[in-house]
Amino acid sequence: MSMIKKSLAMIVLSATTMSAYANQCSTVRFADVGWTDITATTAVASELLKGMGYKTRTDLLSVPVTYSSLANGDIDVFLGNWMPTMEADIAKYREAGTVETVRANLEGAKYTLAVPKYVYDSGIKRFSDLVKNADKFKNRIYGIEPGNDGNRLIQSMIDQDAFGLKDFNLVESSEAGMVSQVARAVRRNQWIVYLGWAPHPMNQAVEMEYLAEGDEFFGPNYGGANIYTNVRSNYLNECKNVGQLLKNLEFSLEMESALMEDILNKKIKPSKAAQQWLKNNPQLLNKWLNGVQTLSGDDAIKAVSDYVNANA
Known part of the structure; x- marks a missing residue:
């Protein structure tokens, strides 16, 4: 009887842990350091996630506060790690294992x-x-x-x-x-x-x-620089679906310049500029959403397509 109780307790604990991770992953917290290129890419990532059923939050922070916030778990994702010029900013956090690098999301900057x-x-x-x-x-x-x-x-x-x-x-x-x-x-x-x-x-x-x-x-x-995606420690393991999206996300100079033109000079809100760009460039969804599902486990490509077509 005690073994049965123990097994049931483990199942409940496992379910509770999974639920905690699901709740933790359902809102994705971004840092934006106030540069329009990062505002643009953060808006694109946010709109993709919203179409997938996630909530997003973006905090406007300085570079030093961004990295301390990633390290202490207050922020999940930063899309603006310009390298090599930001080596001094990230070095101690990378060495401590509190900030991880996912991939280069832009090359040739x-x-x-x-x-x-x-x-x-x-x-x-x-x-x-x-x-x-x-x-x-x-x-x-x-x-x-x-x-x-x-x-x-x-x-x-x-x-x-x-x-x-x-x-x-x-x-x-x-x-x-x-x-x-x-x-x-x-x-x-x-x-x-x-x-x-x-x-x-x-x-x-x-x-x-x-x-x-x-x-x-x-x-x-x-x-010459490449721009990398950073996440807080263990985020890719805790939030595998969002992690897969971040592993897929790669931008281009032409794309970012076009979005920045919309935001800076045409005064279009970043979210609206991102929605319009996604609607006009649906071919990228196949690449970015490969192996990715909605928060509820449905087809992410269809969900995001429906979302941007309804809102852009």
Whole structure:
């Protein structure tokens, strides 16, 4: 009789554990660090999950808080691990096993200092050319939000007097603030140097060029980068269905640029831009939803298709 009770207790405990995991997995918690490319990809992932019957939550956090939140279990997924420039941000968490990397979700990105083309054509082609024209740049390099990895790299150059930049100042604001400052400078034909990256509509909004010589700080090939998906420890095992989706998710430069154009310049809400993009590009659902089911175990491709067609 005691063995029967023990077996029943184990069954109840197993069912309770499975139920706890199901409840834990039914809401997927994302971090967004305020960059439009990550806002766009997070919106796409969120809309896929909503179509599959999941709930999603996105918190706007700085890069350092994103990683501490992944480590302590407050966040499940981060789609914006730019590498190699974010190595210092993720290293200690990766080594501790509190943050895991799923895969590269975008390849062929870039991330380094840039100038308008008319400044480049005037002879500013390398990092070392900046100090020779410090007065024209007003000794300023424009970055984005405080705590950002790119800002940190710029400040490191200044602190180390790399390229003779010790008298330059980092101007921190936000992605939108920096882009507005660049647009204003271009309208006035003023000189400006700033943190540039692709994918981003800034590459189409103004004629711009990336500067050489930044390999030591931003990496080779003009800050050539891949962007990775991170999750909290053991998330892929606990939430296998969402984990399979994350293993499948891969974006393109063209896709992200198009979505960012909709969000930044056409002022379309990220969720609506993602819905419209998914409706117009249904062929990707077969790849992204391969081996994936809805929360209730049904056909994910049909469910997501029905969802975006009804909402886009």
